Amino acid sequence: MNIPASVTELPTDASRKGALPKGAMxxxxxxxxxxxxxxxxxxxxxxxxxxxxxxxxxxxxxxxKEASNALAGFMIRANSIxxxxxxxxxxR
Known part of the structure; x- marks a missing residue:
């Protein structure tokens, strides 16, 4: 969440490796x-x-940081353009 529009890719396990862009979570x-x-x-x-x-x-x-999926989804849909x-x- 909060990935800047300029970011075109993320490494595998970016969050776990501390490789998320600044401000992303x-x-x-x-x-x-x-x-x-x-x-x-x-x-x-x-x-x-x-x-x-x-x-x-x-x-x-x-x-x-501990926001629920429901809250995140609501806020995303409310601000989506x-x-x-x-x-x-x-x-399998």
Whole structure:
């Protein structure tokens, strides 16, 4: 969150490695920790994963580090001026 528009890529595990751009942050995921938990559908099922990037009409969201996903999503949608999504599918 709060990644400047000038950033075009992030290294793998940027948050964990301390390589996020200044002012950027990563909030907790649905597992209750920061970071990507990985794709894990039940065996034999295919799941969709939708990744969305939003352009905001403000410089940054001023949220506490422990903000919930619900609060972050609300604030993102309230300030979004554009977005792009890509859908990936995975099965095992």
């Amino acid at each position: 990563e909030i907790r995921n649905d597992y209750g920790v920061s970071g990507f938990g990985g794709a894990c559908p039940p065996p034999g099922e295919m799941h969709r994963y939708i990744f969305t990037v939003h352009a905001l009409g403000i410089d940054k969201l001023d949220l506490p 554009g977005k792009a999504s890509i859908t990936a599918v995975y099965n």
